[in-house]
Every structure is written in structure tokens, then in C-alpha cells.
Amino acid sequence: MRESFHDDLKRLNGRLAAMAEAAAEAMRRATQALLAVDLPLAEQVLSGDADLDDLRATCEDEAYSLLALQAPVAGDLRAVLAVVYCAEKLERMGDLAAHVAGTARRGHPEPTVSADLEPVFAELGEVTSAMADRLADLVRGEARGGYAELSRADERVDALHARVMATVTSPDWTHDQRIAVALSLLTRFYERFADQAVSVAKRLEFAATGDLPG
Template sequence: MREVLNAELEALNEHLAAMAGLAAVAMRQATQALTTGDLPLAERVIAADAELDAARDTCEEHAQRLLALQSPVAGDLRTVMATLICAVKIERMGDLAAHLADLVRRRHPEPVVPDALVETVDTLGELTVTMADRLHDLITGEAARGFTEMDDADDSVDALCARLMSMITSEDYEHGVAAAANLALLARFYERFADQAVSVARRLEFVTTGTLP
């Protein structure tokens, strides 16, 4: 029975790690679409979100079946419950990447990001993709106890989003109200993606330590 439970937990873990990988790809491609105005790429990001939705459903079904048939206790139960929570949060990360891509579709053929702000958005993309990649490593065990590092990265994302907001509300901003509204949404989506990643890292550390950081 223990061998069966271990195999089920490993499969569940691999599934969650794959979800983090999908979220990283979605954010990488969404950022590229934003900064280049690549509409076909944006459409692919939006379409691919269904894969993450399905992956969340599969992860939840697997976890619920494990709870019903294997009756895990103590640390194993903590792992299963954390996985259920993390799957929802990672799926939400995919939604946020799709929301970014949708800005490209709605703004096309006009760019979402003015040339002067491309570097800032590129940096936001790099930070958030790195956070999703880090989640993958934390889930697979290639990295350990990464909550503090993720929290620091989140602070960097928040600072860049604040900088972006200050740029579009300054007297020097000259790209119009509609563009400013889209940029404000963009900043919010990046910020929430990072928040969700930190929340997942917190739960993963709870699995290891038994205490929420």
C-alpha cells in the first residue's frame, strides 16, 4: 500500500510541475506578443489556456481520487491538500498570461506597449517567467525552500509595476487614455501573476516544514 501511495504522490507532483511549466511558457509568449505586437502568438497563448484548465481539472480529480482510495495521513495528506490549492493558483497564472495576450488582440493593429516602455515590460516578463520556472524546480525538488527568494522577486515586480504606473500618469505621457488603460491592466496582470507564484511557493514550503511562512 505504501508503494502505491508513493507512486500516486509522485505522479501528482509531476502533474503539478508540468502545470508550472505551462504557466512559464504562457507568460514568456504573452510578453513576447505584447512587446512585438505579434497577434498570431497572442492567439496561441489564449488558445493554450484551455490546456492549463484541463490540467487543473485532471490534477484535482487525481488528488480527490487519492484522498478517497488511499486515505493519506500526516505529511502525505498535507501534500495532497497543498497540491489541490496550488493547482488552482497555477491555473490562475495561466489565465493572467492569457489576459495579457488578449490585450494584444483587443489593441491590434496598434501596439499595447509604446517603444519607451518595452524594456520595462520585457523585464516584467523575465521576472515573472523566472518565478514560474522556479516553481517548477521547487515542485520537482530541484530547488528547496524558495519562498523568501520568490517573495523578493515579487517585490521587484511590484516596484516595476509602480514605475510603469508612474510613467503613464506623468505629464510627459503622450499615448492617449485608451493606451494608458491597457497599460494599467497590463501592470495589474503581471502583479497578480507574481502574487499567485508567491502563494504557491508558500504552500510548497508548508509541505516541507509544516508551517506557513
């Protein structure tokens, strides 16, 4: 029974890693759609968000089945409960990527991001998608140390977020105030995406070690 349990848990973790990869790709493509003013790509991200919702539902159903049928304890119990917690966070990350794509769609055919801030948003997309990719690695491998690593990446996202806010609230801002509002909301989506990634890394490390980092 224990061997069967760990086979099931491995399959469950595979689904969780797939969710992290999907969230990474969604944010990567949403950022591309935003900066290139690419409406079809934005639509693809929005329509693909349902796949992450389905993956979360599958993860939860399988996790609850394991809890009911196998009654895991200690580390095994932490591992199963972590899947439920992390699947919810990863689905939320997909939603945030969809919000970025939705912003690109609403602004089309005009660019939402002003030319002076394009490099900042390009970096936001790179850092946040890399964080989600790293989560997939942590699910499949050694989770110890992942929280500290992603917390450092989150600090970079926070700094970029602060740069955008300082720019759009500056007296020197020359663009339309509607653009300033859109950019303020937009950068918040990236910041929340990064926060969710850190939460996932924290829970994965707790599941692996029994010690809550932070």
C-alpha cells in the same frame, strides 16, 4: 499501499510541475506577442489556456482519489492538499498570461506598449516567467526556501509595476489616455501573476516542512 501512494503522489507532482512550466511558457510567449505585436502568437497563447484548465481538472481528480482511497495523514495529507491548492493558483496564472495575450490581440495592429515602456514590460515578462519556472523546480525538488526566493522576485515585479503606474499617471505622459488605461490593466496582470506564484511557493514550503513561512 504506502509505496503505491508515493508513486501516485510523484505522478501528481509531475503534473503540477507541468502546470508551472506551462504557465511560465504562456507568460513568456504572451509577452513576446505583446511587444512584437504578433497576433498569431497571441492567439496561440489564448487557445492553449484550455490545456492548463484540463491539467488542473486532472490534478484535482487524482488528488481527491488519493484522499478517498488512501486516507493520508500528516505530511502526506499536506502534500495532497497542496496539489489541489497550487493547481488552482497555477491555472489562474495561466489565465493572467492569457489576459496579456488578449490585450495584445485587442490592440493589433497597433502596439499597446509605448516604446519608452517596452524594456519594463520585457523585464516583467522575464521575471514572472522565471518565477513560474522556479515553481516547477520547487515541486520536483526541495521546496524549503522557495517562498523567500520568490518573495524577492515579487518585490522586483512590484517595483516595475510601480514604475509603469508612475509613468502613465505623470503630467509628462504624452500618449493617449486609452493607452494609459490599457497599460495600467496590463501591468496589473503581471503583478497578480507574481502574487499567485508566491502563494504557490508558500504552500509548497508548508507542505514540505509543516511550518507556514512568512
